[in-house]
Amino acid sequence: MSALLHHPGYDDDRLRLLMEKLPCRETQVSTLLALMGEPEQYCYPSIFIYGQRATGKSHVTQTLLRELQLPHAVVSCVECVSVGILFEQVLLTFFGSSSSNSLPRYPSLSDFIRLYRQFCGQVPATQTRYIVLDRAELLRDMDANLLPGFLRLQELVEDNLTVILLSQIVWDKFRPNTGCFEPLLLHFPNYNKAELQEILAQDTHPSYSSELYSSYINILLGVFYSVCRDVRELRHLAALNFPKFCEPLETGEAKEKDAHKLWRNIEPHLKKAMQTVYLREVSSVQWEEQQTDERETADRRGLSAHEHVELPYYSKYLLIAAYLASYNPARTDRRFFLKHHGKIKKTNFLKKHEKTSNHLLGPKPFPLDRLLAIFYSVVDSRVAPTASVFSQISSLVTLQLLSQTSHDDQLDAPKYKCAVSLDFIQAIARTVGFDILRYLYDFL
């Protein structure tokens, strides 16, 4: 039997089961096991495990501790709106409710340590206790003493205790200025393509062969691997699009071995999925519905939530004017909006700081009178009373299509910025038959 599966103090069968549950993480599991040693031996006081989303940090540590039945408390820092919750969960897991109930209303780290020591005196650890802090980067935003305190918790409580921190972010971004107890760093690398293939191919579909599913996963990875390596996300996409992959098989158009036919059917579909499901622009339910009545799929952009904003006629023009005011240099207004402007050569007003397009730098704030000037010149028909224009501006601000920027140095005149994208404004302009590109000084 292999040395990998043998660790003194743990049952071999249990270890084998554990390894089967954690495919492609054998190296990480055995490093962790080796560090932990036998259950009653000391482990390093704090271990910091980092690696990107869905590299199995939480899964591996939790499965390991659970399957080997080691005393452990898992706390996700996302849930800890106050430190009290963190303390409570740890005490509760190790020493029962009598300990967590002893915490005062707003406990300090000092209270926690005092209670831990008190109860631990009654039940000293017979095996190493583990505290797993998931999403540990959030500890940085809590009280400043919390992170350094947990890193040297073993020293502070004098118990056989190890704290495991899990995070996506590298340790360098955690270290306080005056230093702290340095944890032992372990990296969980991303799964590579072959490993993703192996992991994803494990969820086979009951009515199809595992080879078929595996070849499907292969196609899926071909599309998504260059943008996404997150197992969770890929698994979700795989499950969602599998029915579409099977469609030609159901209808009898293709056989399982017609690899090319199946590929031709699914590949464009997956590419489309990248634009929508992957971006959460449509919900999975919407996507499934859409899959069933493929025929009426119009422009996929039509699904984007933004395009459904219904605006009053003048508001649309106001927004267009705001867009122009935000992205065109003010000195070009004459050129675009005066019927008879003198001949100004473009290069003449290309001042140095204007060389970089506003489409790169972002919208510039503009005063109200400039907005109105442009508005009156682009809107073609009779103009609405000014009062109603003002109320429409404020509702555009409420909708967050415009944002109001108030500068301290300018007390009276409010300034605005347009907060929509070029795609969006083009769509709006189209609905009123306005060719916005003709009026833009530049666009990328």
Add this chain to the structure above:
Amino acid sequence: MSKRKAKDSHLTAGECLSQAQRLLRERFCHQQLPIRPVGVESQHKHLLELLKRTAVHGESNSVLIVGPRGAGKTMLLNCVLKELMEVDEVEKNILLVQLNGLLQTDDRIALKEITRQLNLENVVGDKVFGSFAENLAFLLEALKKGDRSSSRPVLFTLDEFDLFAHHKNQTLLYNLLDISQSAQTPVAVVGLTCRLDVLELLEKRVKSRFSHRQIHLLSAMNFPGFLRSVEQQLRLPPDFPDSRFSEDWNAGTKALCEDKSVEAVLRKHFNSSKDFRSLHMLLMLALSRVTVYNPAIRPTDLLEASRICTSDAKANVLHGLSVLELCLIIAMKHLNDIYEGEPFNFQMVHNEFKKFLQRKSHSIHNFEKPVVVKAFEHLQELELIKPMDGTTARSQKEYQLVKLMLDHTQIMEALQKYPQCPTDVKQWAASAFG
């Protein structure tokens, strides 16, 4: 190997190893006090004598132990305390109050803790005090009551001493140092800190009450000394239950430290840090690789341990990025070159990326903008890019100014090792301007 029985005991090889692991792990992972602290003999003697003067002769005193992280400040203090308590009259007489700047984050909490450690909670009851000084005076007075007329010496230890300087008005420090100067109660105040400039943090009235005694723990160890202490740290003690095993182990340890590749690894380690704590981490990693199949630390174990200790975390994260994310990093590198490190926004990065797609790329095809945005956001989540302060969250996210948290060499090195990096991407990264 596994069936070998030692002559002088009935421990199997497995049991021997388990014992060795237990012992060494206590040393590396549990701050077990060494029998004799090496290299700090004079500091040890100094502190012991100082505290004896308080404990035995009732003299008040204050002292700071200053040294970098992991240099052994806590260890030194604990060694001295242990030795001090071995003196009979001291053990019965002295009162110990141990505070830590990480735990007692303000003076109210500190006072509560002092009361608790002096077992005076019942005496205090729910009395209300006008000031901190009054309260502390009451506590010290309460200690006098009882059978003896003279006061018992109190030893205050303040770990992370510098953090107490941030308490409001430095009230606790002021009062403790103040009583350490007035001779009513024999009090010793021992502060531990890693800040060399700690005195500058003290207010004038606090500073003037401090004895200005400092014990520095700055390791003057040279490399041969370091090698010796590595061997020391790995040795099994003479009272190990199986002497045959421990002799073998210790001989193996000696051989290990003489190995050339090991020496190189240790020298590298020595050059970056010579404190015991980081050494313990290295040795712990090596020790964890010892099993029945591999019953001694081999040079490769130490090499591997060192590899883990020194592995470049940022490069590790970069290697896990998708090709698209990597491309964005390169685009940002070019922007940094062009604008000399000025912050930039997503739109500019995207533009740079599109230029690459149009001009140079054959392996990467176009992605819809939202997909690119998502990749950009992921980089931000990983804190490889950071939004600039001051740009409001209200501005559209494409235009929010950000900064790349990687430097040129980090990117280029990571790129070299990026698994299956497309050549055109590599060339783009190496080209001078976008």
